[in-house]
Amino acid sequence: MPHHSPSKLDAAAATRLLAWYHAHRRAMPWREQPTPYRVWLSEIMLQQTQVATVIPYFERFLARFPDLPALAAADEQAVLKLWEGLGYYSRARNLLKAARQLMAKHGSQFPETFDGLRTLPGIGDYTAAAVASIAFGEAVPVVDGNVLRVYTRRHVLADDITRPQTRAAVFATLQAWFKHLPSTTVFGDLNQALMELGAMVCTPRNPQCGNCPWATTCAARAAGTPEAYPVKRAKAAVPHYQVAVGVVWRQGKLLIAQRRPEQMLGSLWELPGGKQQPGETLAATVRRELREETGLVVKVGAELATVRHAYSHFRITLTAFTCHCPSGRARPLASAAVRWVRPAELAQLPFPTATRKLFPAILLPIDGA
Ligand code: SF4
Structure with a gap:
């Protein structure tokens, strides 16, 4: 049986992925002017929610609360009203808490690092990495569902992705890759490229491997088994x-x-x-x-x-x-x-x-x- 050893993540892998991203990326309102406030707001809205659903919410929210001071001064009911229908309402309440905290304790500025952002209400590893890389250029990887799918396929990694250890291991491997790339790399784009690849090409069903910039270096493609990844523990029945x-x-x-x-x-x-x-x-x-x-x-x-x-x-x-x-x-x-x-x-x-x-x-x- 042929053994498909995954190709190393190297500078060439980054170059190919970024070239694909610049040619195929979808236009999104927060990609146009990636200020910390806009990136933060979009990333909070995008948690558990599709891009197409988020866009009108994002635009309405920005029209009403164009910046951090405007949001920090908002009434919670007004914020929840703008969030109505988007679900996971603790995101909206934490958004307001974080805005007030930034105004009161951080001189109305966002912390510019992953570790600093991580201390704000409602900001977990995923959002901290997205904002730190996209708005501030930090070399820190985003590990979301799209990234995990692409990664586990490329590397035929059969570990259960619902386990925190698996996510931590993927984060560490991507982090090591980022550290070896030239310092001129646009890490925010690299993260967005990985997420976009998962959303547009390396989809859960019928991935379009023929259009994938990593087609020749992907172990699951070589083995003909992309859909076997990622491996997830079966979900408990929903009451x-x-x-x-x-x-x-x-x-x-x-x-x-x-x-x-x-x-x-x-x-x-x-x-x-x-x-x-x-x-x-x-x-x-x-x-x-x-x-x-x-x-x-x-x-x-x-x-x-x-x-x-x-x-x-x-x-x-x-x-x-x-x-x-x-x-x-x-x-x-x-x-x-x-x-x-x-x-x-x-x-x-x-x-x-x-x-x-x-x-x-x-x-x-x-x-x-
Ligand atoms: S070759 Fe196919 S399975 Fe592999 S990363 Fe690309 S789209 Fe996903």
Whole structure:
């Protein structure tokens, strides 16, 4: 059986990859003027999110908060509102925290090194390496899912990429490669080239090896086994929850509750409700949750709408019920706040995507009333 030893990462590998990148890279708004602020914002948005989804969010965000001082002075609800629909909302809250920290303790400047950036809220190895290399030219590699796929294929590395040790080993090998390249190398471009290669050519299915600048030096291609890499531990089954929420109107206003900041979807608004417990009907869930969350005793009426939504670690089916509750004061017993709002105000507040999906069905009776 032929043995396909992977070709060393050398200066020629960098030259070929960079030439390919300069010929084929996609235009992206943050690639045009890679200031630290723009690179940082784009990299935070790009965590867990596709480029095409990020572009309009990035542009809206920059129009509203063009620089660090503008962002640091922002209201958290305004930041969350601009993030609405992008998911992983702790990214938005950390963005604001980091901006305020930079203004207060760093003289409104970004630290210029990987280690310095790593100390900011919401900045892990990936983002620190991306900002340090792209905005400041530091020779530090980015190791994301795209890079791991390209690397494990080129080097037929069969280690489980979900293990931190595997990521650390890939980081160390790429770091050693970077250190041996000429100091004139544009390391930000080299990182972006690796990520772009993974996104555009070395794709999870049907990689376009014929168009790859590393085709002649890739061990998986030589072996005819690119799709065998990367190796990942099988994911645990994703749990599914039934969630029921109450639609309570009073004098033309709808009752909403704000999630506590430390919760998932923290500081976003939602309809009061929660997870169905064993042996409970969904109507009973709504009654119990309304009492526990707001202190209101409600009479549960018609089912208004059901939507499904998938999060990273679980899925939900969300059902909204009309609730009648003529009296009693709503109190924030399990949330940060409760409010009665007019339908027109809903557009100004940040809501999770699943809750937003319910609005057309919920607001319909009001239009007809
Ligand atoms: S030759 Fe194919 S498998 Fe190897 S790095 Fe290029 S696209 Fe990926």
